[in-house]
Amino acid sequence: MTGKRYKIAIIGTGFVGLATGAGLAELGNEVICADVNKDKIDSLNNGYLPIYEDGLPELINKNKKLGRISFTTDIALAVKASDIIFVCVGTPSEENGEVDLSQIESATVSIGEVLDRYKIIAVKSTIPIGTLDLMEDILEREGKVKGRDYDLAVVPEFLREGRAVYDFFNPTRIVIGTDKESVDKILTEIFLPLNAPIVHTSPITAQVIKYASNAFLAARISFINEIADICDHIGANVNEVIEGMKYDKRIGGDYFSPGIGFGGPCLIKDLSGFIKMVEKYGYQANYLRSILDKNNHQIKYFINKLKKLLGGLLKDKIIGVLGLTFKPNTNDVRNSLAIEIIKELKKNGANIKAYDPKGLEEAKKYLDGIILCDDIYKAIEGVDALIILTAWEEFKEIDLERLKSQMKSPIILDGVNLLNPKRVKNYGFIYEGIGVK
Ligand SMILES: NC(=O)c1ccc[n+]([C@@H]2O[C@H](COP(=O)([O-])OP(=O)(O)OC[C@H]3O[C@@H](n4cnc5c(N)ncnc54)[C@H](O)[C@@H]3O)[C@@H](O)[C@H]2O)c1
Structure with missing residues (x-):
């Protein structure tokens, strides 16, 4: 897989920067x-990856040995040495x-x-929208002229x-947002070896493609959570509902997992950012707002479910939690909802x-006053209930016999519908998922 080769600077070595840098x-x-972040760069230079990402350490080490990737805190050095700069810094949410x-x-x-x-x-x-204008203003203040010294483009990331x-190596699509043919040509050359569909568009449309894609993914989760909660209320089984829906190609089964809702570094902040952005253009995105509202409600729904299973009281109960990411x-x-749920449970005593x-x-870094255990069975010893908040495969393998003998009471609330309800109940557990019993 080789295309035309370039000298590339990656500014910001988080998840996106590292994966993009290593891939390129x-x-x-x-x-x-x-x-x-000096600590990050030091650990990368010492061969240690600050994030857990399957296959990335191997890819970085291989390319380091070949002299094709290096890490520095010297932004000037990276910029000067490159033909193309990919900006991969964070864009977190503000309070509002x-x-x-x-x-x-x-x-x-x-x-x-x-x-x-x-x-x-x-x-x-x-x-x-508006960020490129902001960048242009900054570059102009530094005496740089658009078209002569630089051109800006938007190449959103979907990893x-x-x-x-x-x-990185199997992208669903590459989106290149630029109004300039010469820029489009070079960026196309860079990503051509990946053999993915390439959408060539304006910077503004590229930005909307990214926001709309994340909004749609969020919408699928909020939608199926609505259906799951309905199933809880009327006694249907959401897993079977999904099974019955997914064969319709217009619907499909991907990204259709009922649970505690969507969290993480992207969906919530991008949906909020999208809503706030279009408000500035005089548009009230009520539908998008409802996706977010449903997600906020889902945590409360989950906690109420737990409360009911525990006879209406959370105070002084010991809860075992599996999954924090x-x-x-x-x-x-x-932005992990597991962290939010734990904080809420703690508030309730x-x-x-x-x-x-x-x-x-x-x-x-985000939690205090709780016991963090390095082993599943330590986390469930003597608990009044077990809640599962992340769908790690490892939890599927849990020894139910041992679990039952170690828990104070055999209550499992599965926030990600990971376990097989029938199997769990056969062991004598009181089990509930989201939209399944
Ligand atoms: N994480 C994802 O799954 C994902 C997926 C698609 C898109 N994105 C988007 O990509 C962007 C980056 O996300 P991430 O998760 O990699 O972020 P991150 O917070 O993990 O990494 C950002 C990095 O940028 C560095 N940084 C900040 N200011 C800098 C500066 N002035 N110069 C050099 N480095 C600087 C930080 O130290 C940090 O290491 C965000 O806009 C995010 O929304 C993220």
Whole structure:
């Protein structure tokens, strides 16, 4: 898989920056990854990956040995050495749901200060409309002229955490947002070896494609959660409802998992950012708002379910929690609903013991006053109920006999519909999922 090779700078080495940098190096490009976080860069230079992502350490080590990828805190060095700059910094939410563009601003200042010859600056970060104008203003203040010193483009990222390497090499599509043919040509050349459909469009449309895609994924989850909650109320089984729906190709079965709702670093913040952005253009996105409202409601719904199973009281109950990351196969707990649920349970006076295969270290940053266990069975010893909050495969293998003998009372509330209800109940557990009993 080789195309035309370029000198590439990656600004921001988080999930997106690392996966993009490693992937582009594997395609034969010369990549320098730069980040302001010295600890991150030090650990990358020492051969340690600050994130858990299947296949990524191997890919980085291989390309490091071949001299195709390096890591630095010296943004100027990375910018000067490159023909193309991919901006992959974070765009988190502000308190009010608007997008915090401070990382984009500081990255643009760093680029503008040292831009010494024409380069393409392609933004992979998820950014609201208006961000390119902001970047242009910053670059203009640094004396840089659009078209002469640089051009901006939007190349949104669609990778899934936990499958980032696979997704880099097997993208569902590449979206290239630029109004300039020469920029489109170069960016197309870079991604051509991936043999994916390429959508060529304007920067604004590229931004909307990213926001609309995440909004749609969020909508599927809120929709199926609505159906699951209805199933709970009328005694239907949501797993069988999905089975009966998914064969219709217009519907399909992907991304249709009932549970505690969507969390993580993207969906909530992107949906909020999208809603806030269009409000500025005078549009009230009521449908999008309802997707978010349903998601907020789902945590309360889950906690009420637990309360009912425990006879109406959470105070002084000991709850065993399996799963802290926002989804399996990652150590990322940013915006994880598991963390939100634990905080809420604690507020209600419950005591928590929790286990996660990869997320314990990260979870420590967000949680205190709970017992974090390095083993499933330590987390369920003596608990009044077990709740499952992340769909790790490992939890499917749990020894139900042992579980029952160690728990104080045999109550399982499965927030991700991971276990087989019939099998669990055969062991004498009181079991509930979301839309299944
Ligand atoms: N994580 C995902 O699954 C995912 C998927 C698609 C799109 N995105 C989008 O991609 C962007 C990056 O996401 P992420 O999860 O990789 O973020 P992240 O927070 O993991 O990483 C961002 C990195 O940028 C660095 N940084 C901040 N300011 C900098 C600066 N001025 N110069 C250099 N480095 C700087 C930070 O230190 C950090 O390491 C976001 O806009 C996000 O919405 C993320």
